[in-house]
Amino acid sequence: MNTSGSLTYVYAVTHRTGLLDDALATLHGIGQAPLRLLCPTADTTDPVPSTPLASLAFVASDVPEQDFNETALKNHFEDLQWLEHVARTHHDVVQAVAARAAVLPLRMATVYQDDHRARQALSAQQDVFTQRLDQLRAHTEYGVKIYLAPDATQPPPAAAAPPATSPGKAYLQARRAQRHSRDAVYQQAELAAEAIEAIASRHATQRVRHAPQRGELTGPEENVLNDAYLIPDDQAGQFQAAVADAARGFPDLRIEVTGPWAPYSFAMPAPGPADAPEPPS
Template identity: 85%
Template sequence: MNTAGSLTYVYAVTYRTGPLGDSLAGLHGIGRAPLRFLSPTADTTDPAPGTSEAALAFVAGDVPEEDFNEAALKNHFEDLRWLEHVARTHHDVVQAIAARAPVLPLRMATVYQDDHRAGQALSAQRALFTQRLDQLRAHTEYGVKIYLTHDATEPPPVAPAPPASPGKAYLQARRAQRHSRDAVYRQAERAAGTIEAIASRHATQRVRHAPQRGELTGPQENVLNDAYLIPDDQAEQFQAAIADAAGGFPDLRIEVTGPWAPYSFAMPAPGPDDAPEPSP
């Protein structure tokens, strides 16, 4: 039940269980608000008791309407400090659920006017959410990133040109720089192929994200940023194989991140003829 002046903020979809409910009692959401389960709103298509659909639930909490109404969110999305706080809290809640049960993370700042409307949204997409949760059961997301190291991308020093031919010496040095960078990029292409071959033996799904830029990468250049859905019983073999392969690419930094809740796989990617998936 909402408190006065609040909206319902939904973090994730999961299955309602006693142990998870006990864990939620010790967790807090944005603004230290307590968390609760929300069930689908009752309708004529309610599933039979005891089925997985019957246990489906949102994990939700209250947030101040003055901070999360449409106008306020437009302003807050330009406030990096506010965004970082909300994103971190949202992530912490989702990860805590993922450690205990299958979970579908929802987008940050998924809000409804009240619990009843949130329950209606859950009911409308109950079959889709249930199917996806069952597909993700006993799977975890891992990321693999390839970076060109700073030394590999830093151009070699240009030697002083002989007094008689400064133009020729300069052009030779620039050509050497290009050849050096080309060799590193070819190494990155080979590394990407190796990672894809390893993933084909372990991953059930892959999502290719855009390479990161700016402050997220520092002086290194990110050239691959993939997410893989890995069965839990193969996670150690996958990570070990990537670590072993990384030793064969001295001019690259290959990083495995995770385990993560399946942010990249919460909804299946639409095919070329599919309509966009509904969202809460």
């Protein structure tokens, strides 16, 4: 039940289990609010169901209405410090649930006027959520990124030009060498991407291709591949080892495997009832 002046914030969809019930008793959400499971019915005295379909639940907590109503969210989405805090807490809750049960992460700032509205949304989407959770069960997300080192596209130091070489000719030779070096490194990146795709075809059940990262996220390196893979848990070690082995064949690149993550890249958008404020695009 909501406290006065609060909204219901939903972090993820999962299946209610005894293990998860016990874990949520020690976890907290945004603003250190207690977490709770919202099932399609409001009777929280029911025993933990024995079938997954009956145990579908939202992971939720109360958040202050003054901070999460539509107007407040529009303002807060310009506040990077606030965004970082909410995103980190949201992620921590989802990861904690993922360690104990199949989880379908919802986007940050999915809020409802109260528990009743949240349960209505869960009931309306129950079949879709259940089908998606079945696909994600015993799977984990891993990311693979390919980076070009800052100096990888620079030509090697050139020998001193003969005295007869004009400055213009020397400049053109240097540019030609740089272009050839850059083309060679990009060709290596394409070959590496093909090698990773071949590995993923043996292990991954789904792939999402994200846009390469830029700016502060990559530093001086250039990110040229940023893919996410849904990997069965019993194949995760083989997948990581195969990518690491392939990376050794491309010394001019940095190939990074990230994870394990909750399956953010493979979750559906959160339901959007009329009373759920939407983050600005």
